[in-house]
Amino acid sequence: MICKLCRENKKLIKAHILPEGFFRRMRKDEAHLFAITGKGGYKKRLPIGEYDQEILCKDCDAKLGVWDNYALKILKKETFEQGGDIMFGEILVGREVGDVIYEKLKLFFVSLLWRASISGRDVYKAIKLGVYEERARQLILDNSPGLDDEFSVNIYRFVNDEYGLLNPSNDRYEGINYINLYIPGYVACVKVDRRRTPQSYVAWKLSRHAPLYIGLRDYIGSPEFRALIGAVSRSR
16 A cells, blocks of 8 residues: 555555554553544544554654654653743743754644544544645655744643543634644644734744743633533433
């Protein structure tokens, strides 16, 4: 079959979209996870996450794995808790995690977005990059994070720790198109739009010459929490 990254005729492997390590971290001591899928909220067992056997060869999966491993290192509870507090008055609104390798973290999100777009799995069927899909692929091949405002990323940590994992979703912030990518404990909002990052998002976005700033979101009562509770209720 044809690998969708290198476009060579190679044997394809079981390639995870979201790295397996994130699922193992969320699973903790449980034997397996459960996914709530489809409009009816159907429940299915999910031992080690979602994978697709029709997108990547072993060599290309290994290429993306370098960025996956880096994201696993950075996007964990301990790293966030060790960061410097960002306060608004007396309210903690986020943390400064410190210097990160911008190229690796940006390419992780670009590659995760691209994998979701090309996958045939039901979990990712709402995510289609359209005209941006080939651009994302080329950035991956070139090991390039692209322009600073291209696929710009804002990362938020849920205050209430890891409650669940939602499917990626399309959204609009101040009229600009974004895709929300959920990682246990986090949501990354990735801009998929030629227009500039909204001004209120600029200061917090992942940037080449700045520390990593991660905002805080309260999970309880959030749209994500309501969606998860609704899906669980339907499955019962």
